[in-house]
Amino acid sequence: MSLTCRAAVLHQSGAPLSVERISIAQPAPTDVVVKMRAAGLCHTDLEVIDGSLRYPLPMILGHEAAGIVEEVGSAVGDVKVGDHVILSWNPHCGHCFQCDRAQPILCETYLARGAEGVHFDGASKAWLATGGRLTHLMFLGAFSEYVVLPAQQAIVVPKDIPFDRACLIGCGVMTGVGAALNVADIGHGDTVMVIGCGAVGLAAVQGARLAGAGAIIAVDLDDAKLALARHLGATLAINATREDPVEIAKDATQGRGADVILESAGHPLAFRQTAEAVRPGGEVIWLGKIDVTRDVSFRWGALMGEKRFRRSSYGGARPRRDFPLLAQAYLDGRLKLDELITGRCGLDGINDGFDALRRGQSIRTVVAL
Ligand SMILES: NC(=O)c1ccc[n+]([C@@H]2O[C@H](COP(=O)([O-])OP(=O)(O)OC[C@H]3O[C@@H](n4cnc5c(N)ncnc54)[C@H](O)[C@@H]3O)[C@@H](O)[C@H]2O)c1
Ligand SMILES: [Zn+2]
Ligand SMILES: [Zn+2]
16 A cells, blocks of 8 residues: 655746645565655755756655654665664665766766656656656655655664754755865865855865865855854855955965865856866865756866866765764764754745745755655
8 A cells, every 4th residue: 555645746847846645655675664854955956946957747856854764675674663864865776887986976877767757776656646657856855754765775873863954964964064075185274165155065164174174265145154154164254246256265375276176156157266266286176056058168277287176966975974974973063054954844835945045045944844
C-alpha cells in the first residue's frame, strides 16, 4: 500500500508551488522512508521555479533537508528506524568511470538520472492524487512530509542537532564549508575573498576560518548580510554597490590579489571579478551558477599568470564522512548555523519564503514539515 502525504509541487515554471496531497511508493529493498522534519529553501530550488534550471515537470522541489527514518527496505543494514538523518543529493554508483576516479559528483548514472528527475534506480517514486507521475529535484523532492530514497542518501547524524539546523548541512553549508576545506587549497594565513554572502557564502566564510585563513574579505550587495559575515569570521566586509572588490583585494595584498577566491553569488559580474581579484598563481572556486545557456566574459589577461579556476558542486562532499563532522562542529560551537536561519514557515507559507529569497531578503527560510 502506498503512503499519501502533503508536498509542494511545481507544475509550471514561473508559477507558485502548489501544496497538495501526493502518494509515495513503497520502499525498494535498498530504500528507506524518511519522515521529513525540516527543509531549507536554497537558491537552486528558486532557479527551477523561475525556469533558469530546467527539469521535466511536475516536480517535487526541495533538496536541503533532515528527518527521521520511518521505515527501511529489507536489504538496508546501516540505517535504522528512528535514526536522525540529513539527506544527500549526490547518490553515486561507486563503479563507473568517474566514481573510479574519486569524482562521485560526476557519477555517470547520477548525471544521467538527475537530468530526468527520477530516482537513482531510474524510477519516479511519487504520484499526483490524479495518478500522474511526479519527478524529484536532485533525487529527493524534500518539500514533502515523507520521502522515499536509497539508503545511501540518508546520512545518520547525532540526535542532539536540531532538524532545522541539521537540514542546512545538506546543501548550502556542505557546499560552502566544503569548498574551503575539501576543494580549495587554503594555506595558513592566506587572504581569502568570498563573493556573495547568502547561505553558501556565509558557510564559505566559516570554512575559510576553519581552514586557517589570515584575512577573510566578504563581498555582498547587502549590508545586513555583510554584518553577519563579520560575525561569522570575515575580517573585512565590502559592499560591492559602493566599493570595487578587485581594488580591495589588491589593496589588502600589496597589489598581488587574493590567494583564494570562493565565489557564491551566481552572477556574471562576480565571476568576472574573481579572475581580476585573484593573485597570479592563486585559486578561484566558482560555486554559483547562472542559466547554462548564458555566456560570461573575461578579460584574457586576467586569466593568465598560472591562476587556477574550478567550478565545483557540493563542496567536494563525501556525505557519510562530512555530514557527521559538520553536525559535530555545530554542536561544539565551531560552526554557526543558528544565524543562517532568517525565516520559518510551514508548507503553506513556502511561496512567501521563495519571494523573500528572490528579493534577496533572506539567508535561509526553513520549512517545518
Ligand atoms: N555549487 C553548488 O553545489 C551549489 C549549491 C547550492 C547553491 N549553489 C549556488 O550558489 C549560489 C549561492 O546560493 P545561495 O543559496 O547562497 O543564494 P543566495 O541568493 O542566498 O545568495 C547569493 C548572494 O549573492 C549576493 N550577490 C548577488 N550578486 C552579487 C554580486 N554581483 N556581488 C556580490 N554579491 C552578490 C546576493 O546579495 C546574495 O546575498 C547560487 O548561484 C546557487 O545556485 C551552488
Ligand atoms: Zn558512478
Ligand atoms: Zn541547494
